[in-house]
Amino acid sequence: MRSVANVLAQLNRNGLPETLYLETGPVRLAVRCNIPMAVELRHHLKEALAAAGPVAATIDVLEGQSLSTPPEWIDWAREPGKTGRKDAYFDLDDGRLVHKIRTGLTFLQSPQALTAFGPCLAYPNQVINFINTQILNICKRDGWEICHAAAVTDGYKGLAIAGLSGGGKSTAILRMMDLEPTRFVTNDRLMVRAAPNDTEGLGIPKNPRINPGTILHNPRLAPLLSEERKRELLQMPPEDLWQLEEKHDLFISEVYGPDRISFSAPLTEFWVLNWSRTSTEPTRLLDADLTQRPDLLGAIMKSAGPFFQDASGVFLQDDDPLEPDAYLRQLKSVRIREVTGAIDFDALAATGKDLFV
Secondary structure (H helix, E strand, O other): OOOHHHHHOOOOOOOOOEEEEEEEOOEEEEEEEOHHHHHHHHHHOHHHEOOOOOOOEEEEEEEOOOOOOOOOOEEOOOOOOOOOOOEEEEEOOOOEEEEEOOOOOEEEEOOOOEEEEEOOOOOHHHHHHHHHHHHHHHHHHOOOEEEOEEEEEOOOOEEEEEEOOOOOHHHHHHHHOOOOOOEEEEOOOEEEEEOOOOEEEEOOOOOOEEOHHHHHOOHHHHHHOOHHHHHHHHOOOHHHHHHOOOOEEOOHHHHHOOOOEOOEEEOOEEEEEOOEOOOOOOOEEEEOOOOOOHHHHHHHEOOOOOOOEOOOOOEOOOOOOOOHHHHHHHOOOOEEEEEEOEOOHHHHHHHHHHHHO
8 A cells, every 4th residue: 555546445435425615714625524524514613614616625534434454554753741642654655644543533645635534423623633734734835834822813913822731821812712802713723924014823713622720710611511520620639630631622602602703813912821830920921032032932833743745745754843943934023922920810811901902
């Protein structure tokens, strides 16, 4: 099994009665799937649904299918600080297979075909991630850079928040959503590109998946947990609660109301969370120069991952370094602020109110 044609010969791409069209900023995609998957994707991606028309890429979602003989998978090295096996890959002569170890889903990434197959309906978020990967790939080939950040906008200003995993960026960005002028842009992946008069930001159509600590500290989100679960969580030591990974889907329009999502945004501010649960210092926002702070830039930069194939057809490798200079060029006109001191979401929200209201 060395070619995309060999892989496709083992899959049945007929019987896909539904085609969904999605639009995010300058990118339009089509997704072909069965009816149950279409129902699921329409629910998750409703703000990005678009009319039929020309698209940059078409993605096929094949429920329950698999390869007759799996290849010899190679583990994709995880980022520093991450543990456990997550992704594996196998390079074809003209494409790449990427396998999700925990769920069994497999994805074909190639110029000829983009295909998700396996227990897709059981893991819709991984299918959505694959769809969004195509947006990221198209934009990156067009000169955008990928940031590990959440973002909101009021249409005139845009705020991105980055930090190490578990640093509180989801909690912080959702506190900004309590400000009426703001609209949600993205929770975890933000594309940035310098423009002649400003810096463009572009999110991806995916609702946040948040942990219980984020829910418990925001009254709007309380219905996402049962009363019994809330009682259990409140009995946990604060540090254990902070570290708990237990994802819950948050549908922005259902909690914050309609018209509270904007995938495109002018980007004017970028805050990097470098605060500490053990600090006794007040929370402060300090202007920072990314050319002098590689540690802060490191929290912003994000690898395109195993799915990325550049314009010449070369796939990214897990040891390929990120390019700091590329990010510095795209963010040169954005105000960068480092958040230091104790973790205080109220203080951060007050600064956000000054910015947007």
